[in-house]
Amino acid sequence: MSGHEFHPLVKQLLDGDITLADLPPELRGEGEAALRLLAAVDRTDISMPAVTWRVMTTLERRRRRFLPWLLAPALAIAAALVILLRPTPPAPTAALVTVRFVLVAPDAKQVSLAGTFNQWDAQVTPLVRTGATGVWTATLTLPAGQHQYAFVVDGVRWVPDPGAPAVDDGFGRRNSVLTL
Amino acid sequence: MIALLALPLTLLSLQQQAGASIAQRLAGRVSPELASLVVELGTAASARGLPIDPLIEKAIEGSAKGVPAERVATAVRLVAMQLDTAAAALREGGAVPDTLEIAAGGFAITAGLSGSDITALARTGAKAPALTVGLRVAGTLAALGVPPAEDIGLVSVTLRSGEPSADLLLLPAHVQSEVAKGVTPAQAAAGLARAAAAQARHGPPPGRGQGHPHPPAPPHP
């Protein structure tokens, strides 16, 4: 058939109700053309990882009432084009600073230090108890920069350093800040 | 059209590199599901020019603290948002920030400062590494209880005077020792700003360079 419409049988072919072999010979050409049309359908999967982040921060934003201009979705897309122009920071300085950490905890059986400088591992940096007065200390050599940490008492209680600046850790507790 | 076709492929290889190194740092420290989320977030953040260390550190921290994975995921997303805020604020102030500056800005926001505060610091015209240190110190002062106005005032005047970073880093300790004498953090910072503006200088505390004694904790009641 001429004209702009597919033959009804070809439409059934497109629907998957019949196969090419079911078509009469004079319709095979039209049938093949129709199947070529279907073959051009783009079925590539699309992944959109940014959606999760964007949704949750939108919900979070409405709770915290951040300034709206800071969260424009266009930012994420425009910034992707800037990747090749991103400046790289200068090589980190080699400066090391020796720092003494102190916690007064007379009732503790064990105190350790966990922070950004030791992957928050409460096992690897124990403090040493000095004398009977319950003063625990550790001395570390750390690179210059920004660090966060907390003491871990008896392996379970996370305690910020009472003498240090403190920030919200995002989990309902506080971390201590060390800026070297 | 050719440029558009070329760009995604370049992004792909950079993203693949970023993803693999993130996964490596998380291996064994966070659950596999959380790790794949952080790889996703980190790859996307890296593509936006943001530092990924803060994201990785937060994920490791939450897992080490035994926090449920959903909550850790929220905290990591919050860090990403804070980094975006900091980057935008720095650019708004005329800076072309590198990843260390953005990370420092993100920390300042964690400590309670706003995008405008960060923009104000960027407007001092200070460049890396001074601006990076300035942002870290501003965040630290906020964490000590210095209100934003006095905080940014003190750090700005110090940055503008071209002080070397070592002097910036002493500001929190100065504020702490003033507070120990009985003034509020706001008063301490304002006093220091006046002194800096008058070009008076405090000498370095004893022991700097040989060791940096951390202020001892006061006795528990």
Next chain:
Amino acid sequence: MRSGPQAADGEIVRAVLAGDRERYARLVERYRDRYARYAARMLGSADAAEDALQDAFVRAFDQLAQCKDPDNFIGWFFLILRNRCFAERRRNRTSASLDAANDVAAEDRTDGGAESAERRRALQLALMELTPDQREVFVLKHVEGLSYNEIAERLSTSVPSLKMRMHRAYDKLREQLRDHT
């Protein structure tokens, strides 16, 4: 994300309604890519699809208490996304076509080379010329691979009326693509 079998959708919905907002991210993660392709084919642009998905997930969160069957969150969410896609205002024809063309070209990675990329681009452009109803039935059947029965159930309509829409879509596509070649 505890070890063991994953929580069912219903359990997560009930937890979120009870105040555990953060678990909503689990649902977003579970389904955002499943419908990313549908939204992109419906709207002709990956960017528009991302916006639509974000809006739909936020709206679903807001209306979560009205989800009558929490164990079928996905069916309920699909309708919200669908409404959002249908509500998308058509930008002027030129810019919509360019977006569709750029997206398809950018997504073309390995198969077929320039000629099949060109055909995919042409078909996506032609799809944008259909009515949203016609485009939707075509996308659900030929991109998402659903049967007419499955589509009918999802859209609460009948198979014969779907076929009528689809057959008109076939004819329009044929007309569009003849003009292009």
